Each structure stands twice: as C-alpha cells, then as structure tokens.
Amino acid sequence: MVLSALARGIGDGVEAATAQIAGAFEPVVRLGVTGLSRAGKTVFITSLVHNLLNTGRMPQLRAAQAGGIMGALLQPQPDLTLPRFAYEDHLAALQAPEPHWPQSTRTVSELRLSFRLAPSGLLGMVTGPRRLHLDIVDYPGEWLLDLALMGQDYAQWSATTLARMEKRPEAAEFLRLAYGTDASAPLSEPVAQGLTAAFTASLQAGHAAGRADCTPGRFLLPGDLAGSPVLTFAPLPPAEGARGSLIRQMARRYDGYRTQVVRPFFERHFSRIDRQVVLIDLLEALHRGPEAVEELRRVMAEVLASFRPGTNSWLAELLRGKRVERILFAATKADHLHHSQHAAFAALAEGMLSEARDRARFSGAGTAAMAIAALRATIEEDHPHKGRTLPMVRGTLENGRQAAFHAGDLPADPGALLAHARQGAAGWLSQDYANMRFAPPRLALAAGEGLPHIRLDRAAEFLFGDRLA
Ligand SMILES: Nc1nc2c(ncn2[C@@H]2O[C@H](COP(=O)(O)OP(=O)(O)OP(=O)(O)O)[C@@H](O)[C@H]2O)c(=O)[nH]1
Numbered sequence: 001m002v003l004s005a006l007a008r009g010i011g012d013g014v015e016a017a018t019a020q021i022a023g024a025f026e027p028v029v030r031l032g033v034t035g036l037s038r039a040g041k042t043v044f045i046t047s048l049v050h051n052l053l054n055t056g057r058m059p060q061l062r063a064a065q066a067g068g069i070m071g072a073l074l075q076p077q078p079d080l081t082l083p084r085f086a087y088e089d090h091l092a093a094l095q096a097p098e099p100h101w102p103q104s105t106r107t108v109s110e111l112r113l114s115f116r117l118a119p120s121g122l123l124g125m126v127t128g129p130r131r132l133h134l135d136i137v138d139y140p141g142e143w144l145l146d147l148a149l150m151g152q153d154y155a156q157w158s159a160t161t162l163a164r165m166e167k168r169p170e171a172a173e174f175l176r177l178a179y180g181t182d183a184s185a186p187l188s189e190p191v192a193q194g195l196t197a198a199f200t201a202s203l204q205a206g207h208a209a210g211r212a213d214c215t216p217g218r219f220l221l222p223g224d225l226a227g228s229p230v231l232t233f234a235p236l237p238p239a240e241g242a243r244g245s246l247i248r249q250m251a252r253r254y255d256g257y258r259t260q261v262v263r264p265f266f267e268r269h270f271s272r273i274d275r276q277v278v279l280i281d282l283l284e285a286l287h288r289g290p291e292a293v294e295e296l297r298r299v300m301a302e303v304l305a306s307f308r309p310g311t312n313s314w315l316a317e318l319l320r321g322k323r324v325e326r327i328l329f330a331a332t333k334a335d336h337l338h339h340s341q342h343a344a345f346a347a348l349a350e351g352m353l354s355e356a357r358d359r360a361r362f363s364g365a366g367t368a369a370m371a372i373a374a375l376r377a378t379i380e381e382d383h384p385h386k387g388r389t390l391p392m393v394r395g396t397l398e399n400g401r402q403a404a405f406h407a408g409d410l411p412a413d414p415g416a417l418l419a420h421a422r423q424g425a426a427g428w429l430s431q432d433y434a435n436m437r438f439a440p441p442r443l444a445l446a447a448g449e450g451l452p453h454i455r456l457d458r459a460a461e462f463l464f465g466d467r468l469a
C-alpha cells in the first residue's frame with residue numbers, strides 16, 4: 001500500500017504514504033462534516049468535541065458508557081497546510097458570559113482528537129491501551145455539489161444552468177445580459193467581469209432566498225480566489241467562437257475551475273474521508289415551504305450520488321475502490337421542537353433520505369437519518385391552549401428577551417408531505433418560526449459534563465462508535 005501510494009506520484013503521495021506508515025501503528029478515522037452554509041457545522045463539531053472530551057452527557061455512545069474511553073485530548077493535526085478548526089474560539093463564544101453563536105466559517109478546516117482506549121480482546125491484555133485518532137474535517141457542502149461540474153463540459157453546463165435559471169426571478173438581469181451578449185466577439189475583460197458579477201449576484205440572491213443548488217460553490221465562498229480568472233466566467237448560450245473569443249475564454253476558465261479548484265478538493269480532502277455526516281436544516285426548509293423541501297431532497301440525492309463513485313467515472317478513478325463506510329444525514333436544530341414532535345421530525349428526515357437513496361440509486365447500507373441538536377438552546381413547557389395542551393419550547397432570544405414558541409404542527413404523515421412537496425402550498429411551520437432565533441444557553445456545566453445537546457451521542461455512536469469499542 002505504501003509503495004503504491006509512492007508509485008502513483010500524485011502531489012500528496014508522499015504525505016499519504018507517511019500517514020499510512022503512522023496509521024499502521026495508530027489507526028485514524030477521518031470524519032467529514034459538511035452541510036450547506038448555516039446548516040450548523042461549526043456548532044456541531046464544537047459540541048461533538050466538547051462532549052467527547054467530557055462524556056457525561058453521552059450515554060448512547062457505548063464506549064463512553066462502558067468505560068472504554070480512558071482519555072481523549074486534542075493533538076496537532078497531520079495536515080500542516082490546512083487551517084486548524086478554531087475549537088477554542090468557538091467554544092469560548094458559546095461559553096462567554098453573554099453566550100453568542102460562533103462566526104460563520106468559509107473554508108475547509110481540520111481538528112485531531114486522539115483517544116486512549118481500553119484494551120480489547122485477548123491481544124489487548126498484552127498490548128495494553130490502544131490509541132485512535134479522530135480527524136474531523138469541516139468543509140462547505142457547496143463544494144460537494146461542484147462534483148456535478150466534473151461530468152459536464154462548458155456547453156453542457158451552460159445549457160443546464162441557463163435552463164435552471166429561466167424560472168427564477170432573481171436571475172432575470174443575468175439572463176438578459178447573457179442573451180444580449182455577442183459571445184463570438186473577442187474577449188473583453190470588462191464584459192466577462194460584468195457577466196460574472198450578474199451571474200454571481202443571481203446565485204447570491206438565490207442562496208439568500210434559501211435555494212440549495214447555487215453552484216459553482218466558490219462563487220458564493222470565493223476565499224482567496226476572489227477576482228481570479230477561474231472565478232470569472234458565466235454560462236452563455238451556444239455560439240461559434242474563434243480562439244480568443246469570449247465564449248472560448250469562458251470555456252477555458254470553466255475548465256480551469258474544474259481542474260484547479262474542484263479537482264484538488266476531491267483529491268486532497270474528499271477522497272480520504274472514512275465517515276461522513278451531512279447536516280441539513282430541514283426545519284428551515286419546512287418553514288420556507290414545498291419548493292425548499294423539494295430542493296433539499298434534490299441536494300440530498302446529489303450528495304449521496306457523490307458518495308456512490310459508480311455514478312462518476314472520474315471520481316471512481318480517484319477513489320480506487322475506497323468507500324465512505326457510513327453517512328449520516330442529521331436534521332439539525334431539533335431543539336426548536338418539543339420532544340413530543342421529535343418522532344415525526346425524525347420520520348420526515350428518514351423519509352427524505354429514503355427518497356434520496358432511490359433517486360441516487362444508493363443502497364441503504366451504512367446510511368441513516370436522525371434529528372439532533374448539537375447545542376440545546378431551549379427548555380420545554382406545556383401551555384393550555386384552546387382546550388388542549390400546546391407543547392412549547394422556551395429560550396433566550398438574541399435580543400436578550402425570554403420567549404416561548406410552538407414551532408407549528410408537523411405533518412402527521414410525512415409520506416403525504418413528501419408527495420405534495422411539489423404543489424405550491426405554503427410552509428408547514430407557523431409564521432412564528434421565523435422569530436425563533438435563540439441565543440446559546442447560559443451554561444453552568446458540572447465537572448465531566450459536555451455542552452447540552454439532543455441525540456449527539458446517537459449520532460457519534462452511528463458514525464464512529466464501532467471504532468471506539
Ligand atoms: N437552536 C440551535 N441553533 C443552532 C444549532 N446549531 C446551529 N444553530 C444556529 O445555526 C447557526 C449556524 O450554525 P453554524 O454552526 O455556524 O453553521 P455552519 O454550517 O458552520 O455555517 P457556515 O460556517 O456559515 O457555513 C448558528 O449561528 C445558530 O444560530 C443548534 O443545535 N441549536
């Protein structure tokens with residue numbers, strides 16, 4: 001294995017080989033954490049790590065319960081060029097005297113948590129405690145959706161993107177520009193920039209309106225690529241173009257984006273993931289209405305398809321048979337609902353996953369859906385209301401005031417909701433849901449207690465509990 005990685009001679013072959021040598025002695029599990037922006041990745045990782053360092057609230061994590069975890073600590077990560085996940089800063093924000101949510105993060109980052117585990121089996125009596133490294137990698141879900149670009153040339157991508165934009169009001173200005181531009185004319189940089197600006201603005205407006213399919217991903221999160229030619233292109237209707245024409249240049253930059261931005265991400269990060277959690281803000285989609293739910297379903301299928309390498313020959317070659325062993329779709333922020341609604345919420349997430357599996361023709365093995373809250377910001381209350389008891393949650397709003405809400409009734413039959421998602425009904429949750437912007441709770445943690453959560457222990461058990469046992 002070591003030899004083959006070296007022989008392959010890819011950019012990070014040597015690094016991969018070194019990791020494998022180290023891994024031969026100390027096993028590593030690489031956990032990918034993704035989700036569209038604001039899905040809850042940063043809070044999830046912060047709370048997961050805190051709860052693995054302090055396992056008092058992790059009864060459903062078997063190794064923690066059975067005393068198998070003898071110790072855990074943060075260690076220097078193996079990838080020296082990747083930003084470190086700012087665990088301490090994010091935790092400090094949540095534990096501040098005036099707790100606040102961590103800042104939005106825009107790139108990939110990594111953190112290594114190392115466990116000392118009780119010996120297991122007969123051999124363990126001889127070898128003593130084991131070590132296991134959990135490398136957690138946080139990356140934007142938007143980058144995953146860029147995989148679709150790898151299978152399309154510029155003309156195909158332009159056609160599908162323009163068709164998608166036809167129906168969207170926020171894209172009207174860009175479409176007017178795209179159809180009004182002579183793409184066969186020689187490249188003029190201001191024209192290319194103008195098209196790009198209008199295209200980007202339509203993606204941003206779509207994103208702000210809750211659309212989940214705003215790719216290419218780096219147009220929303222450019223980082224240090226902002227303004228570079230690989231981010232200065234836009235889809236155009238078909239045109240004949242000589243060398244140096246606008247359309248030929250656009251195609252060249254699109255190819256540059258694929259080979260120099262998308263490809264390295266899949267090579268460096270994606271291809272090394274063992275376990276994956278995909279966070280979805282299903283409550284937000286429910287609140288926004290059927291179109292948003294439908295879009296989320298499409299994104300879930302697309303995400304699953306990227307984990308089924310058969311779909312994409314380019315990816316299959318990159319992965320060389322390596323598979324992500326477990327994928328969890330976690331519907332986040334379940335603390336907005338009373339526990340009496342959790343079963344219905346989880347059933348909805350499971351229904352969406354099984355739909356996505358069918359669409360992506362993905363076998364069920366190793367996938368699960370759950371309803372969780374990485375950080376519980378509410379407490380529950382029952383209020384009498386019109387002759388029945390209304391289950392509510394109470395928390396501190398971001399303006400410091402206390403408020404109790406009933407998020408609204410979830411559909412009793414998730415099957416019916418999913419079937420009707422395409423018909424233009426209004427959102428399913430009450431209008432009040434929009435006002436449920438809770439601040440993180442003020443915490444008084446006892447020794448050994450992690451941040452309060454909902455079912456984070458079950459999520460951890462599903463994702464990597466087997467490797468701790
Ligand atoms: N009530 C509640 N709110 C949450 C929870 N997790 C996340 N949130 C809310 O969702 C927001 C986004 O969470 P983040 O963890 O920053 O999301 P992210 O996916 O890292 O977002 P980006 O870095 O912008 O991509 C937070 O600021 C909170 O308002 C949770 O468990 N409970």
Ligand SMILES: [Mg+2]
Binds near residue numbers: 042103
């Ligand atoms: Mg983040």
